Amino acid sequence: MMIFRALAVFLCFWGMSLQPLYAQVKGTIVNPAERYPMAISPLKNLGTGEDGAKLSVGIADVIIRDLELSGWFRILDRSAYIEDPQKTGITLGDFDFRDWSVIGAQALVKGGFQLQGDEITVELRLFDVYQANQMVGKKYTGKVRDFRRIAHKFADEIIFQFTGVPGVFNTRIAYVSTAGGRFKQVYVSHLDGTEKVQVTKDPTIHLFPSWSPDGQSIFYSTYGYLERAPGLYRFNLFTGRDARFLTGGGLNLGGKWSPDGKFVAIPLERQGNVDIYLLDPAGKIVRRLTDDAAIDVSPTWSPEGDRLAFISNRSGSPQIYILELAGGKARRLTYSGGYNTSPTWSPAGDKIAYTGRVNGRFQIFTIPVQGGDPQQLTSSAGDNEDASWSPDGRFLAFA
Numbered sequence: 001m002m003i004f005r006a007l008a009v010f011l012c013f014w015g016m017s018l019q020p021l022y023a024q025v026k027g028t029i030v031n032p033a034e035r036y037p038m039a040i041s042p043l044k045n046l047g048t049g050e051d052g053a054k055l056s057v058g059i060a061d062v063i064i065r066d067l068e069l070s071g072w073f074r075i076l077d078r079s080a081y082i083e084d085p086q087k088t089g090i091t092l093g094d095f096d097f098r099d100w101s102v103i104g105a106q107a108l109v110k111g112g113f114q115l116q117g118d119e120i121t122v123e124l125r126l127f128d129v130y131q132a133n134q135m136v137g138k139k140y141t142g143k144v145r146d147f148r149r150i151a152h153k154f155a156d157e158i159i160f161q162f163t164g165v166p167g168v169f170n171t172r173i174a175y176v177s178t179a180g181g182r183f184k185q186v187y188v189s190h191l192d193g194t195e196k197v198q199v200t201k202d203p204t205i206h207l208f209p210s211w212s213p214d215g216q217s218i219f220y221s222t223y224g225y226l227e228r229a230p231g232l233y234r235f236n237l238f239t240g241r242d243a244r245f246l247t248g249g250g251l252n253l254g255g256k257w258s259p260d261g262k263f264v265a266i267p268l269e270r271q272g273n274v275d276i277y278l279l280d281p282a283g284k285i286v287r288r289l290t291d292d293a294a295i296d297v298s299p300t301w302s303p304e305g306d307r308l309a310f311i312s313n314r315s316g317s318p319q320i321y322i323l324e325l326a327g328g329k330a331r332r333l334t335y336s337g338g339y340n341t342s343p344t345w346s347p348a349g350d351k352i353a354y355t356g357r358v359n360g361r362f363q364i365f366t367i368p369v370q371g372g373d374p375q376q377l378t379s380s381a382g383d384n385e386d387a388s389w390s391p392d393g394r395f396l397a398f399a
Contacts, residue, residue, distance in 0.1 A: 003287065035074035036162065039105035039129075040064050042078075042085045043122070044112040054111055054148055056085070059122065062151035063109060063158075065192070066169040070159055071394070076105055076363060085110070090125060097132045105129050108212060109158070120144045125155045135161050135396040148194050168390045173397070174199070174209035174218050186220045199235050199242075202228060208254025219245065221254050232266065253297055255279070257262065258305045265289065265299040265308055276310055276323075288362045289323060296321075300345045300352070302369075309333065309343040309352050320354055322369070336374055342386050345369075346393050353377075353387040353396055364398050 040063050042056040067073040082104045088095040090110045100108050113123035125137040138157060140150045149170060156167030169190050171188040176184045180198065187211045188197040199218060200206040202225040209220045217236045224230035230338035231247030232255050246253065246266070253274070255266040263286065264279040275290045276299050290296040294314035301308060308323045312330075320333040320343050334340045346352065351366045356374070362383040377396065378384040387398040 020083060034108060037076060037104050038067065038073050038074060038107040038109070039076045039081065039100055039103070040067070040078075040109045041081065041111075042084070043124075044088075044090055045109075045114075046084050046112040046123075047114040047116075049115055053144060053147075055115075055120070055144070059111070059113065059147055059151045061111075062148050062192075063155045066152060066155035066167065067158065069169075070155075072159060072162060076103060092127075092132075092134055093118060096220060097127070097129050100129045107135075109154075111154075113146065118144050120147060120150075122147070122150050124150075126158055142270065148192070152190065152192075165392050168392055168395065172215075174211060176209065186218065186235075188218070197237075202226075210254060210256050212257050213259060219255045219257075219264075227290065246279070256299050256301060258301055259303060260305055267297040267299065267302065276308065278325075289325070289328070298342060300343050302345050303347055303349045309345055311341050311343065320352065320367075333369075333371055334374065337365075340365075344388055346389050347391060348393050353389065355385045355387065364396065 004107055010269050040060045042060045045051050045056060058146055064075050068075055080272055082099040082103065083095060090112045106129055108127040108129050109124065110127065111122060112133050113120055113122045117285040120142060122140045123137070123274040124140070126135045127133065128135055136157060136377050138154055140153065142150060152170035155169045159165070159167035162238065169191055172188055173191060174186060174188050177187055178184055183203050184205045184207060185201065186199040186206045187196055188199055196269050199209070200220060200222065202222065204225040205223045207221045209218050210217060216238055217231060217234050219234055221232050222228065222230060229244070229247040232245045233242045234245045253267040255264045262281070264281070266279055267274050273293065274295045274297060275288060275292065276296050277288050278286045280286055289308065290310070290312070292312065292314050294312050296310055298311040298314045299308045300310070306325055308321055308325065310323060311318050312321050313319070315332065317338045319335075320340055321330045323330045333352065334354070334356075337356040337358065340354055343352050344354070350369055352369060353364060353366045355362050356365045358376070361381070362385045364378045364384050364387045365374040378398070385399050387396045389396060
């Protein structure tokens with residue numbers, strides 16, 4: 001399901017489906033905890049060459065940004081640091097914990113790096129300052145250009161050590177942007193907007209990117225170009241190739257994989273009416289899920305894969321409904337507001353985030369799956385749309 005858009009953005013978190021090109025995409029922390037004071041020391045250059053790429057500070061800065069965005073930590077200002085990281089060690093006994101406790105740090109990150117050509121080796125360690133011991137240490141190797149990814153990985157590890165839940169910063173998002181021209185194209189990038197890869201390139205409109213459960217491929221819909229028919233395509237991120245999944249037969253408005261990867265829920269137009277169908281991984285229709293004269297679109301799976309939330313105008317205006325797959329019974333979920341769309345089920349399964357129209361503007365809401373009063377999360381003057389949950393359920397990204 002998202003930090004970036006020019007004109008239009010569709011965002012995805014994948015565990016993975018966030019920064020702006022023109023319009024702004026923001027992260028919202030759900031139930032923030034008290035922030036834990038921590039120091040992130042610039043890394044020590046363990047090699048003999050110069051740090052021309054400024055990796056010492058660069059890696060530390062990425063970790064700082066991730067941890068501050070997480071809402072769990074308060075990072076102490078670097079100007080208060082006493083020690084020189086290039087003159088002290090990175091292992092127990094090679095530095096003085098008192099240099100960190102005196103400035104109020106309860107936890108400390110230290111590390112070092114070594115360059116060999118375009119290869120980098122990074123060691124990072126998390127310490128408990130008051131207990132004067134190491135909590136975790138990791139060693140990473142890769143290309144110099146991968147230094148941000150390495151920093152993201154360790155930031156996620158820090159969050160796991162403190163919360164028991166892995167962080168979300170070494171994840172990717174898929175989104176639609178017109179940054180490369182007037183046509184909407186699908187892109188994939190890291191959560192901070194780096195390592196951007198353009199997935200689609202045909203001079204036509206591409207929409208509705210969504211991740212496969214294994215994170216290896218992306219569905220997207222295209223209006224078609226030359227020999228490429230309009231329809232739903234699947235792009236493999238590892239091979240860089242895409243293949244037709246479903247074409248013809250009217251509109252194909254994006255597809256959503258079931259959590260176990262065995263099925264795809266997709267709105268299809270058949271005989272002038274749009275309903276939601278269940279397909280197998282080969283694109284064969286297994287069964288029709290909705291059968292109503294209204295338009296049924298935007299399916300989103302429950303984490304267990306036993307229910308779908310979707311949008312239907314069967315009540316006269318777009319509203320969210322929940323469908324029990326076993327019995328086929330649908331119940332209306334939203335009653336507040338005359339225009340509600342773009343549902344997305346939370347990873348914990350207890351809430352659905354959606355876009356609702358208020359005073360002519362679109363805002364982000366959440367509502368309990370069992371029903372009840374919705375909670376409005378955004379209230380800015382502009383439009384806020386197309387929310388997507390982070391894998392840990394603590395963030396919502398939106399355009």
